Amino acid sequence: MTDRLSQSFPADRAALVAFVTAGDPTPADTGAILDALVEGGADVIELGMPFTDPMADGPSIQEADIRSLAAGTKTADIFNMAREFRQRHPDTPLVLMGYANPMTIRGSDWFANACVDAGVDAVICVDIPVEEDESLGDALRAKDVAVIRLATPTTDAERLPQILNNASGFLYYVSVAGITGQQQAAQASIEEAVTRLKAGTDLPVAVGFGVRTPEQAADIAKVADGVVVGSAIVEIVGEHGKDAAPYVRDYVKSLSDAIRTAREI
Amino acid sequence: MNDTPNSFRNQPDDRGHFGEFGGRYVAETLMPLILDLEKHYRAAQADPAFEEEFNDLLQNYVGRPSPLYYAESLTEEVRKDAPEGKGAQIWFKRDELNHTGAHKINNCIGQILLAMRMGKTRIIAETGAGQHGVATATVCARFGLPCTIFMGATDVARQKPNLFRMKLLGAEVVPVTSGAATLKDAMNEALRDWVANVHDTFYIIGTAAGPHPYPELVRDFQSVIGKEARAQMLERVGRLPDMLVAAIGGGSNAIGLFHPFLDDPDVKMLGIEAAGHGLDKEHAASLAGGGPGILHGNKTYLLQDEDGQITEAHSISAGLDYPGIGPEHSWLKESGRVDYDSATDKEALDAFQLLCRTEGIIPALEPSHAIAAVTREAVKMDRDKIILANLCGRGDKDIFTVAEALGTEI
Numbered sequence: 001m002t003d004r005l006s007q008s009f010p011a012d013r014a015a016l017v018a019f020v021t022a023g024d025p026t027p028a029d030t031g032a033i034l035d036a037l038v039e040g041g042a043d044v045i046e047l048g049m050p051f052t053d054p055m056a057d058g059p060s061i062q063e064a065d066i067r068s069l070a071a072g073t074k075t076a077d078i079f080n081m082a083r084e085f086r087q088r089h090p091d092t093p094l095v096l097m098g099y100a101n102p103m104t105i106r107g108s109d110w111f112a113n114a115c116v117d118a119g120v121d122a123v124i125c126v127d128i129p130v131e132e133d134e135s136l137g138d139a140l141r142a143k144d145v146a147v148i149r150l151a152t153p154t155t156d157a158e159r160l161p162q163i164l165n166n167a168s169g170f171l172y173y174v175s176v177a178g179i180t181g182q183q184q185a186a187q188a189s190i191e192e193a194v195t196r197l198k199a200g201t202d203l204p205v206a207v208g209f210g211v212r213t214p215e216q217a218a219d220i221a222k223v224a225d226g227v228v229v230g231s232a233i234v235e236i237v238g239e240h241g242k243d244a245a246p247y248v249r250d251y252v253k254s255l256s257d258a259i260r261t262a263r264e265i
Numbered sequence: 266m267n268d269t270p271n272s273f274r275n276q277p278d279d280r281g282h283f284g285e286f287g288g289r290y291v292a293e294t295l296m297p298l299i300l301d302l303e304k305h306y307r308a309a310q311a312d313p314a315f316e317e318e319f320n321d322l323l324q325n326y327v328g329r330p331s332p333l334y335y336a337e338s339l340t341e342e343v344r345k346d347a348p349e350g351k352g353a354q355i356w357f358k359r360d361e362l363n364h365t366g367a368h369k370i371n372n373c374i375g376q377i378l379l380a381m382r383m384g385k386t387r388i389i390a391e392t393g394a395g396q397h398g399v400a401t402a403t404v405c406a407r408f409g410l411p412c413t414i415f416m417g418a419t420d421v422a423r424q425k426p427n428l429f430r431m432k433l434l435g436a437e438v439v440p441v442t443s444g445a446a447t448l449k450d451a452m453n454e455a456l457r458d459w460v461a462n463v464h465d466t467f468y469i470i471g472t473a474a475g476p477h478p479y480p481e482l483v484r485d486f487q488s489v490i491g492k493e494a495r496a497q498m499l500e501r502v503g504r505l506p507d508m509l510v511a512a513i514g515g516g517s518n519a520i521g522l523f524h525p526f527l528d529d530p531d532v533k534m535l536g537i538e539a540a541g542h543g544l545d546k547e548h549a550a551s552l553a554g555g556g557p558g559i560l561h562g563n564k565t566y567l568l569q570d571e572d573g574q575i576t577e578a579h580s581i582s583a584g585l586d587y588p589g590i591g592p593e594h595s596w597l598k599e600s601g602r603v604d605y606d607s608a609t610d611k612e613a614l615d616a617f618q619l620l621c622r623t624e625g626i627i628p629a630l631e632p633s634h635a636i637a638a639v640t641r642e643a644v645k646m647d648r649d650k651i652i653l654a655n656l657c658g659r660g661d662k663d664i665f666t667v668a669e670a671l672g673t674e675i
Contacts, residue, residue, distance in 0.1 A: 052575040053449065053560060055456040056292045062443060075572045100290050100559040105573030127559070129296045131280065131289050135559075152294040154463055159297060177294050178461035 005093040005121045005146055005169045008043045009204035013263060014221035016256050017206050018042035019097065019230030020248075021050055021064035022081055023073025025241045030081045031088075033237060036245040038092055040252025041260075044170075044206075045085070046124070046230070049078055049098030056099075056126045058181035060231040063238060075102060079118040086119030095148065095169070097124040100135065108139035115145045122146035122169040130162050137166060151197055153177045153189070160200050170204040170226060171197060181231025184210035191223045214258030221262035229255055273527035273602050276593060281477020283596035289476045291562045294460045299562075303478045305383050310485075315378060322374045323489060326407070329371075331490075332359040333497035333653075338623045343643045353646035355639055356506065357656040358494045358522065361628065367658035368490060368518045369400035373469055375486030377404040380467035387462065388412040390469045391455040393420055393448035393514065394584030394631065395427025396658055397471030402436035404469075412436045415454045418446040420583045427662050445577045448514075448587045452561050472515025473591035476562030480591050487521025494653060495525050506653040508533040508642060512635040513605070514549070514585035516594045518657035527602060536594060537638045539580035540607035547579035550607045551590040552598050565592040581610035581670060582630035584658070608637035614670055616640060617660065629658030630666065 009015045018037045022030055030047075037045055050065035050073055057065070082094055096103075096115065103111050103125055115123065123145060128136050130149070137147045146169030154177055155163060164171070173193055175185035190207055197205050207220045208228025217227045229252075236251055237244040276283045281303075289299060309315040323329040336355045344352030360368040380388060388410050392398030398414040405412035414431055418440040421428055431438050444450035459468045473483040498506055509526060511519035513536045526532045541548035548554060551566040558567040560575060568576045568588035578588040597603040608616070616636035620628050628636060632655065639654045646652070660667070668675045 051573075052444065053453050055453040055561070056294075056460065058457075066443075069574060101567070101569065101573035101575070103573075105558060105569070105571070126292055127290045127562070129289060129291060129293055131296065135288075135290075135564075150293040152292075154294050154297045156297065163293070174294065177463050179457045182461070 004091065005044065008093050009170065009225050014224055014259050015043035015204070015206070015226040016041060016252070016259050017044040017046060017208070017226050017228040018233055018252055019046040019048055019228065020233055020237060021048040021061060021068055022078040023050060023068035023071055024064040024234070024237050025067050026071040027073050027077040027081065029242050031084060032245040033248055034081070034085050035088065036249035037252055038089055040249040041256025042252055044093045044095060044226070046095045046097045046228070047078065047082060049075070049096060049102050051099040051102055054099060056179055058179040058231060060181040060235050060238065064234045067238070079114050082118035082120050093121040094119065095122040095124060096120050098126065100125055100127045104135055108136045111136065112139040112143040112145055115140065116143045120145060122148050124148045124150070124172060133166065141166065148172055150174050153193070164201050167201070167203060170206050171201055172228065173197060173205055173207045174209050175207050176209045178209070180209060182210055184212070184216055187219050190220060194224050214254045217255045218258040218262035221259040227259055270600070273597070273600065274524060276596060277477060277481055281481070283593045284599060285557070286564050286592035286595040287477055287480055288564050289562065290559050290564065291476045292460060294463060298463050299476050299478070302383070305379060306478050306482050309379055309382060319375055319378060323371065327364045327370050327374065328362065329489065330493040330497070331362050333494060333501060334359050336624050339620065340643070342619070342623045343640050347644040350648060351644055351646060352648050353507070353643040353650035353652045355643055356651060356653045358490060358653060359656055360490055360518065361656045361659035365396070365400045365403050366661065367396040367400065367629065368487060368521065369397045369471060370403065371489055371521070372471065372483050372486040372517060373400040373404045375482065376467070376469040377408055377410070380469070381408065383467065385465060385467035386410065387466045388469055389415065389455050389458050389466055390471060391415045391448065391451040392471060393417070393451065393586055394582065395420065395424040395431065395662060396584060398436070398438070399427050399430045399434070401469050402431045402434035405436065406434045413458065414438045415441050415451040415458070417448060417451045418442045420447055423666055424583055424662060425665070447583070449575065456561070471517070473517040473520045473593060474515045474561060474563055474565065474589060480563065480593055483517050484520045484524055484593060487517050488524045490518065490521040490655060491523060491525035494522060498653065502651065505529055505532050506651040507531070507646065508535060508652045510535045510537065510635045510639050510642065510652060510654040512537050512585065512631045512657065513590060513594060514539070514587050514631065515589070516591035518655050520591060520593055522655045523603060534603040535638060535642065536603055536605045537634045538605060538607040539582055539585035539634055540609040541579040543609055544607060548607070549578035549580040549585050549587060551588060552594065552605045553607050555588070557595065560589055563592045565595045566590050581613060581666065582634065584629070584631040585634065606638055608634040612637040614667065617667060626656070627660035628656055629660045630663045632657045
């Protein structure tokens with residue numbers, strides 16, 4: 001399954017990695033929004049698992065989690081969304097992103113099996129660092145589900161090899177020390193970080209946190225293998241609710257177009 | 266069943282695990298920082314000058330050692346309802362007499378000394394009842410560091426005196442409106458601030474929870490309670506108490522009292538969670554009504570649903586209103602070394618008034634839960650037995666809450 005993920009990072013341009021919160025505004029709406037991401041040109045989909053205490057997220061994703069949970073979204077609903085997405089889009093990689101407690105509450109083996117069953121390619125767990133990898137990573141790797149690691153501006157050269165050990169799928173560079181949806185890092189610091197990370201790994205490096213405009217996405221696309229956009233999409237869902245899909249598609253298309261031409265200039 | 270370890274006092278392991286609990290479940294951005302904190306804490310532990318400064322401040326600024334007090338009048342009152350020959354002696358460790366009115370200051374002194382060793386120039390903290398916020402604001406004023414306190418908006422409303430105290434001490438208080446706007450949400454917001462300000466900010470966590478090494482270092486700083494109590498008891502009565510009792514929210518006052526006694530097999534220990542409206546209704550008893558999970562950097566017992574979503578706690582005491590508990594308590598429960606029970610809002614209110622009437626001491630609502638349990642236990646124990654409870658805070662901050670609960674206008 002990791003093949004689907006590696007094939008979605010083409011050599012000649014950056015991939016667009018698009019995040020939405022599962023079940024926002026209701027579980028019934030997520031399918032159309034996921035389709036809109038694909039139609040708009042997203043190469044990789046990150047489906048956020050809502051959590052009551054998303055302490056790494058800014059207000060936009062916090063509010064999305066609250067909307068989703070208030071609408072009654074359960075873990076079983078999220079895997080149903082993933083399973084149906086996989087049937088409609090057999091070639092688009094799907095990554096589950098979220099927090100440790102909802103992922104481990106039934107045991108890591110249960111979660112890994114549910115991922116396989118639903119066609120989930122990879123998992124990003126925000127609050128399981130390499131030091132606690134055994135809580136989830138072993139079970140996922142045993143089922144060939146990629147464990148995507150995060151590197152941040154505070155990850156120094158000494159620590160980086162630990163993060164890269166057992167990493168798969170792609171490496172997610174969190175370009176800002178902070179929470180999601182806030183300011184964007186300076187282009188120069190992103191460029192420096194990507195160069196440093198790529199020296200240590202053959203995995204594609206995707207850069208996220210604070211990316212909002214097509215121009216920002218294009219700038220990152222010039223230096224990185226992937227651009228992650230989350231809060232800005234989630235805000236469109238927040239604004240348009242059940243009618244969000246066409247707005248999401250148009251916005252994602254504007255990002256995708258910018259990324260596809262970024263390296264031509 | 267569990268094998269009995271050689272010592273109950275050698276946790277956590279070098280990865281910060283207390284058995285299956287504890288650990289370092291934080292975002293990667295914070296991970297280098299907590300590794301650095303651990304390194305500096307180990308260096309401080311090996312530095313006699315650190316201990317000397319800590320002890321000097323505890324003695325001359327906090328007012329330690331706190332007295333060990335035999336509550337004779339309360340003991341006599343409890344004996345009135347006890348069967349013949351029953352009614353254990355009730356003793357209190359008077360940590361409510363500390364500067365700032367609770368045990369929280371012990372830990373804040375230790376952590377701000379660590380923060381300064383690390384060269385940090387800004388302090389953040391979360392607070393529930395406001396006691397930890399006041400203690401943090403106090404040490405920040407004393408050492409001249411700017412301080413931001415995150416406090417749930419619900420708690421801001423019910424703990425106005427402490428809010429004003431923090432402001433007088435120069436702290437910026439940020440009301441947190443997410444979730445139920447209580448302690449859990451204040452902790453989320455403090456973590457969000459920390460991750461965005463890792464370069465200059467030290468997070469003074471108020472309870473023996475969070476990512477390693479916090480549960481260990483908070484316990485160590487609070488263990489002054491148990492060390493003093495153990496020495497005082499030996500000096501006063503020539504033996505150890507038969508039972509220790511302490512209230513538990515996150516569990517810092519309880520672990521501070523218990524830890525120095527853990528390898529004394531004849532000393533029973535009882536931690537008291539907040540049963541709120543009752544264990545079958547809304548409560549804050551993670552051990553009694555929750556299960557193992559991961560939140561705020563550690564694996565521990567949590568109030569949660571089947572999907573691992575955290576459920577809201579309830580207690581009349583803002584300081585106990587938290588859906589988790591320190592990981593060492595989860596381990597001590599599973600190992601069987603410490604027993605855990607609970608007291609309801611109503612039982613705590615009754616105990617609050619009982620202590621006011623019998624001893625002339627207005628306790629905080631947090632230790633009122635422990636006092637409720639002490640009165641329950643004392644009537645079951647022989648008269649020559651000794652129960653020692655931690656009176657971890659004074660009740661000035663709670664008089665408005667208590668007045669409202671009793672239907673009294675002030």
